[in-house]
Amino acid sequence: MNKQPVLQPVQSLNRRPQPNKLFRRIWKDRYLILIGLPGLLYFLIYRYAPMAGLYMAFIDFSPFQGIRGSPWVGLMHFRRIFEDPEILRVLWNTLTISFLQIAFAFPVPILLALMLNELRSQVYKRIIQSVVYLPHFLSWVVVIGICVVFLKGDGLINNLTQQWFGWDSVPYLTNPDYFKPIVVLQVIWKEAGWGTIIFLAALAGVNPQLYEAAVMDGANRFRQIWHITLPAIRSTIVILLILRLGSVLDSGFEQIFLMLNPFNMDTGNVLDTYVFHKGIQQSDYSFATAVGLFKGTVGLVLVVFANFLAKRFGEEGVY
Template sequence: MAAGKIQPADQVRIQFRDKSEKWRFIKKYKALYLLSLPGILYFLVFKYVPLAGSLMAFQDYDLFKGFTGSAWIGFDHFKSMFAYPDFMRILTNTLLIAIYSLVFAFPIPIILALLLNEARKVMFKRTIQTIIYMPHFLSWIVIGGISIEILSPSTGLVNHFIVWLGSAPIYFMGEEAYVKAIIVLTGIWRDAGWGTIIYLAALSAVNPDLYEAAEIDGASRWKQTTAITIPVLMPTITILFLLQIGNFLDFGFERVFVFLNTLNADKGEILDTYIYRVGLIDKQYGYTTAVGLFKSVVGLVLIMLGNTLSKKTTGEGLY
């Protein structure tokens, strides 16, 4: 098959008759290859090379002996992991926070995109977009500091309102019952607006003639949304949902760590903060590598199952 000619269906590849033809093709599109080089290097250095460290999960790893000198212990770390009572508590915390985030946080950018898509005043639309995007550019340290101040029992805005209603102030950061809600809600505040960018970009591809034809046929705004807008968004929603499923146990260290203290850690600690505490502070490198490998395997299984189910039901998938 000649260079530059694409095979049909899902067998998309370019075949070359010889190496010289291949190099001519690369030279022709060298600008695109150079643009992709930083991304390729990023994944090689930070994603693929560290995979070699997975060997520590099967070793009694010694920092000074390295991979070659450390003793092999097989699946002992995994046995200890599931036998340790604290691990099951932390795994439960991680699962609950991930489920809450999936149920409550994932739909918010979709709803915001649908609402902004209905806005007719361009200035109003751009102002709202800017306001809801801005928190994304703040670090989790800043987000944590702002949230702690807002929820402070003495000076916080929320407790001032609670006292105004005639109730006693609540120490939100010291109560185990509130920590999961705080983590999820601050995540929504920070990232919901940024997530709408993808959905608004997808909606920009909708042909306005479709809405005009629907309006002529007497369709209401709600009917136009359900019959035109949401079907256009479904492929994007499916892809982002699958990506979130793949990161189900990888909730993020910094977004949780900033809210943890000795009073709420029992219900707020997740696998990422546990790996930091046990692996880096207590220096149990092999054990926490096993925990991290367990997270990765679960994520891989979930994304493969989700992709298979998605392709069977909607025809859309990651691969």
């Protein structure tokens, strides 16, 4: 009995790799690529390219010897971070200010967005939005200048309290106890309105029929907010909270630096200003680079951990 030859499957010509397929897709999406190109270049130039300078954290950098001529010291500068007695106080100040901002400044845009969403007059709503957005476009130099005018010894606040209540002048700017509350209030005033944009965009996607059904069931305004509005923006809140945790060691250099003075240095000196004093004023570039790398590593770990917890609780997370 003759055996039939086994026929080998013939691959279709359409399955062959096409060298110009990638170029066709690029040409097809050329306008989308052009739109995203500035953002891509920004991250490549200002975010990824400077990472080459992290090599300085592992050498004893000297401007006269250069990066290649400076001796390799390994993890010596990272050991200095934990051996420096000042770093514990600076780290405590940084964490305290960051968690105060998360606890008090982070919920404010959510509450503001909920209140704006309840307004029925569109004209009044737009006026309020414009007013609360405006401080975001002011630089920290202007914000701190306004704060100094209001809170200095002979400023507006002290003059009003002396005239109305007969109180003594309060040194708001030099008393260390007032430093952290003032910093948090400044962040709320400057950024709360801008933060509402994301939450208002999320609220715009809520189905109006859900509110109509809730009204038919007898739910009042607070019940509608609790059972419809807040669950609709819960994933947005979680994502923004995860991203905020990634910058928990970044308290904002400009704001803190402009608020510091010899009287509140012990309370207000954070990692950003500490790196500035070490790296720029004392020319300890390698140690300042090591501290910056330490900040980035801690932020990455917090983002990964917070994203893991968010997924365990059924949320989408960042990735």
